[in-house]
Amino acid sequence: MSPFSTPLPIGIRSLAISFPSVIRTNDYWQQKYPEMVRSQPKRSRKNRAAISGTADCGFDLWSQEVAPYLSDSFRGSLERRVLGENESSLAVQCRAATEALAAAKLDVREVDVAIATSLFADNLGMDNTPQLTQKLGLNCPAWSLESTCSSALIALQNACALIQTGEYQNALVIVSHFGSNTVRETDTLAWSLGDGAGAFVVAQLQPNQGVLANKVVSTADTHGAYSHQLEIDPFGKPRITTQTGENASSLAETAVDFVRTCCQEAAVKAGVSLAQIDFFVFNTPTAWYANVCTRALDIEPERTLNLYPYYGNIGPVFPLANLNHAAREEKIQENSLVLVYTNGASATAAATVMRWGDVALGTAPAPPLTSCDTRVRLQETQTSYPSQPTLSKTKVLAVVPEKRQQIIQDYLIAWLAHCLQCLPDEINPDRPLTMWLDSLMTFFLKSRIEVDLEICVPIEKFFGNNNLTNLTQLILDRVILSNLAQSTNCNETSEQETLNL
Template sequence: MMNDSIGIRSLAISFGGIIRTNDYWLENFPELIPQEKPKRVRISHSREFTSGQNVLDIWSQAVAPYLSDPFRGNVERRVVDIDESSLTLEYRAAKDALNAAQISPQEVDLMIVASLFPQQLGHGNAVYLAQKLGLNCPAWNLESTCSSALVALQNAHALIQTGAYRNVLVVVSHTASQTVDDADSLAWSMGDAAGAFIVDRLKPNQGILASKIVSTAATCGAYVHELVTDAQGQPQIRTRTGENVSTLAETSVDFVRTCCEGVAAAAGLTLADIDFFAFNTPTAWYTSVCTQALGINAAKTINLYPRYANIGSVMAIANLYHAAHECKISENSLVLVYTKGASATAAATIMRWGDVALGSVPTSPLSLTQEPEKIHLAEIQKSSISREKLLAASLQQQRQMLETYLLEWLSHSLQIPISQINQDQPLTLLLGSLMGFLFKTQIENDLKVQVPIEKFFGENNLNHLIEMLLNQLALTKVLASTSLVNTDTEEREQLTL
């Protein structure tokens, strides 16, 4: 427990100057948008949510309501204008945080900067930002993807605690719109922002109470960053989803439970004691995943995804800023912040909120209402197939049953006739990564088999998937018959003795 009254003194956020709505893709990349709006996918799990529920059940049911939207819950995102960069966003947020705290640049003892992605290739923005701000103190770069803000907060707390520094300015940014191809649907979810906060000594009993940080090495490969050249021949980082992207869903519940329950125990509290939860929101449904995994009231949190989309490491700061601005948290509120960074760390921090000064209010959204996010349950559909029925059928019957089952799921999910589904078409083109993950989850729950996520990537098609499932069933039959033979042999031996 860290009850030494060190925490956030001021908070500010800054966004790209362009508010880009879905109309941008409808006008410029209509081929990315399904011609028919798909209906909600029916997930075959009917249980109520509990803290011990199956991980994929929670994720699948949280995702399902958004499958009726071709943009998957994306509404608006802020992206940098032609004269903006990660450095300009960081500068605005840092100046705002300093002004809110009434601290001059010369009074800052240390600055920690996390730029995803920095303005230049190579090292991060720290030294350039320090120069632009006119700081006289050390400044260094730190990076832990979407958990950068909480990791930097823990570092700042520890350094002030030891007496090495009096205060620390933390600045994080996320400008992923510059690294994705607008012709890739991944671009729908990418926003640009920066956030900054001053870490300092607060009133007695306020500030950070405990932190819990764990590795997310299991998600390595979820995203791929490649060096390419742009139209002018200049080097540029290009981001795309990787073949390990399903681990983001598969690990989501375990990480949020490990970090949040762990940090509560370290602070000597329970989750019921927390007044407000700030979760990172890399997707429209992530808040629902977290609240259901922890069994907490959705009224105790906030979901800014429709307004800002995925703003990476700035999500935690933006959620805290808006929660304080909208009076969802106030002085002495117990606040738990959770973030999960792919290929990095997951982190949770509990703090007793101080008299935090806020920077200027961001530009209002163009089209959003203030209706709070609700948690939706998916519609229920009983599967027409089971592992037992398949094992009792002949090989030819198994093939026909699997083909019918898979085609019916695809037809219903994609809202197209079965006759229009090309079984030789790669599944990744037919489904995309999100629908592919749900397809995998449905098969595993209905048939009680493990389907490698690789079967939904590359050139793998529906016929390949059927062959793999038939092999799995054949192996199951062989193992079952071997087990029976061994049992009979043991019984005969016992009778002989």
């Protein structure tokens, strides 16, 4: 196509999603691993004031939205779809692709190019595009593309660009995520991960329909949010295991900036305002993510939905599942202006503005076992909570020794109260820290302590039965040792300290 030609109206022609047959509820862990499900402190969910999305700190906004879920062991997860004993990831992928082609009334011979993302498939988590194309009977060029949770939008952008050249007419995109293949059942991360696949056909649509604009940015700053390692599973087979990484706090720290940058700039490129968007689709890797996005963009909660309780985190499949559900519920209809946003850790964040076409849908997924509301709600209150506390090593050492432990504990309690949006007297320093913090906030607190007090705190000191009292003493000991190490004549001038190491 000539660079001076009018772009063709290209977008999603058909869409299908496919999930395994097993719907695993929280009862699975409560019955099989009762020791994993901790007895959480009985705190009522705090309603918080509706704050303008453009006026608040990104992490403050995140922490306000996560706070209501910290009293729930499962952090808002109700159920997730996982591969059954005799199910394969390949079968789930093929089912989605076959239904997308059937909905578009296309034969496999009419597919000109195929793009696939296979996260954590059965073959050691590696890409299985060759097996997938062979199973489907595709004879066209096919290759893999991976941009973590943004894979679907990046593949859509690539497919549209290929069709604009005139070389291809119909592109098939297949996106999948099999989280249950990559986590140990005894890791609480398993509570939040689900399996599934989605597929869509990209082709020319009616005038003024299809993709209008994209905005993609790098999320390299979140590298290390998850760690992956090779291990032998209980059946003696090798597998890639995923765990929360030491840079997990970066997901919370960057979430607001990424969603604002991508969505606002995509809207500008499309020549529309966010107020003109009929419906927003966010990937929702946590129960509170949709709330974070609506507040960050200062949009009405009714203009999106939250499927996390139904599926857990299904990675790059989420935008397709959300689009499918929104279309079935008639939240989006032909010619609706839709903005889709995704955030892929260690890869890309992306926003796509599209005008929805006459999109054919595959078979509806099995309904959830648990009744829950997918609407996003923001509640209001006038309660005043503590501001973000500050402390430094100099301030600690400036007070008399007998008061140092208290000043550190007050600092930690104030930080927790600020993040949890509760009052300081609600924080019991003898409760395990895991009752107050999820993994993301744990890493953020660790980072905050290390920056403010110029010490290193081992991550294991935040888990298990460690509480605020233990952590306070550890911090004080390390501050004193750090000061002694920096002193050139500590034996002559330093005051006598009792170290409880």
